[in-house]
Amino acid sequence: MILEVAQFLLVLAIAPLVTGIIRKAKALMQSRRGPSVLQPYRDLWKLLCKGSVVSNDASWVFTITPYACIAAVTVAALLVPVVYAGTFGFLGDLIVLIYLLAMMRFFMALAALDTGSAFGGMGSSREMYISSVVEPTMLLSIFAMALVAGTTSLASIAERIASSGLDLISPALFLAAAAFFIATLAENARVPFDNPSTHLELTMIHEAMLLEYSGKQLALMEMASMTKLVIFLAIMSNVFFPWGIATTDDPMAIAVGLAVFLGKLILLALIIALIESSFSKMRLFRLPNLLTVAFILALLAVISFYILGVL
Amino acid sequence: MLPLIRLFALQSIALGSLAFTVAWVTGSGHIYLVAVLTVAIKGALIPWMLIYVMRQIKVEREVEPVVSIPLSLLLCGGLTVVAFYITQPIIFTGGAIDTITKNCLAISIAVVFIGFFTMISRKKAITQIMGLLTMENGLFLAAISVTYGMPLIVELGIFFDILVAVLIMGLFAFRINRTFASVDTTILRRLRD
DSSP: OHHHHHHHHHHHHHHHHHHHHHHHHHHHHTTOOOOOTTHHHHHHHHHHTSOOOOOTTOOHHHHHHHHHHHHHHHHHHHTSOSSBSOOOGGGOOHHHHHHHHHHHHHHHHHHHHHTOOHHHHHHHHHHHHHHHHHHHHHHHHHHHHHHHHTOSOHHHHHHHHHHTGGGGOOHHHHHHHHHHHHHHHHHTTOTTTOOTTOOOGGGOSHHHHHTTOOHHHHHHHHHHHHHHHHHHHHHIIIIISOTTOBOSOSHHHHHHHHHHHHHHHHHHHHHHHHHHHHOOOOOGGGHHHHHHHHHHHHHHHHHHHHHHOOO | OHHHHHHHHHHHHHHHHHHHHHHHHHTOHHHHHHHHHIIIIIIIIHHHHHHHHHHHHTOOOOOOOSSOHHHHHHHHHHHHHHHHHHHHHHHTTOTTSOHHHHHHHHHHHHHHHHHHHHHHHOOBHHHHHHHHHHHHHHHHHHHHHHSSOOOHHHHHHHHHHHHHHHHHHHHHHHHHHHHHSSOBGGGGGGOOO
């Protein structure tokens, strides 16, 4: 029980750091010096010390959204195995996790519509457009792994795949991982889909929905987005490639699990930074092509599992 | 267009390596020859010829497929599902079937389907040629994975067939382009007396 709480707190504590690492890596790749990796913490603190300005047209939805988002993400963080292959599994499985994130997206889109600004409406419309394809992709790609492991609980998937050694490496694993990676980029508003660092109207999908927020509410929304990114990376590293995760609770295994997880996290962050530096944002109407590719990859992963059987 | 040809070359090279694997498993000499021929002809010669034709007719990029890209991707996924579904009774018959057959039969049927789909869903002549070649690759994969290679004379005949077919089709593409100033085959429907 202690371990589960500890790894949950670790996710929350590490979330701004991962964003900072991605930004720093991007800056270094673009020959800039870039801010310190701790900068997101300072930004959050600064925002928390400020007051909020709320539009006169905003209703209670606008006020409740930051809390709904941070709550959904926090509960989702409880369900993801991070260092130790055990979670509050009685709360729910991967389907609950996907739809908690969907709830967060739903509230964000509502709040963006709520203030009545044109940008917010545009942002939520685009977000829904993208997520209509991303959601089935995420579900299918994690389902492929659930089929391999024979359970829908994320912790059990991680545990079974990690304990079965390397003989589970199969086409299904790589297809599903590739699909989930594209879904991760799409869900977290990363470069081929959206530019996370600007407020240009051309690139605004995710940022457009946060545009009306300020002060403490903005801090909560930012924190929710950062945590969401870490949750996705944790799923990526512990459901698809869980080797190294601690399956028992002796201190040595935990230490190894922690080191391996941090290594995987930093590696994924660097990969994301590399993609962000080497690709440009796609046109909005070309996004369905890439997303459909991801969906087909996830579908093929499930099919190939059925054909090649339990490995 | 060019990525399509490159992908076809890559597919053929993968096919050749599969043929090498089959030859190594069965230990029969002539399949080695078939594998070498596959890599040489389908992986190098035919792509080179098609690229040459493309350069000659200065074809622009594939712009207007009949079916949109996401839809065609979804349809190809569906075709793959169908291929796996119809080969299921063959695959799951039990111990009498080898792993290479088990893995490749459904995939080869799927490749045939996807090649056929490429042929019917694109307008440009060269893309249709690519569809036909993809179908042929699928058939070759089925032959090599199910029967572990046909007799050498049959294989050679097929290779020669494909080579001549690509030559003739390239010539046709060239002529269509010279007559209509594009390789869009839908224009050919206007050929009435």
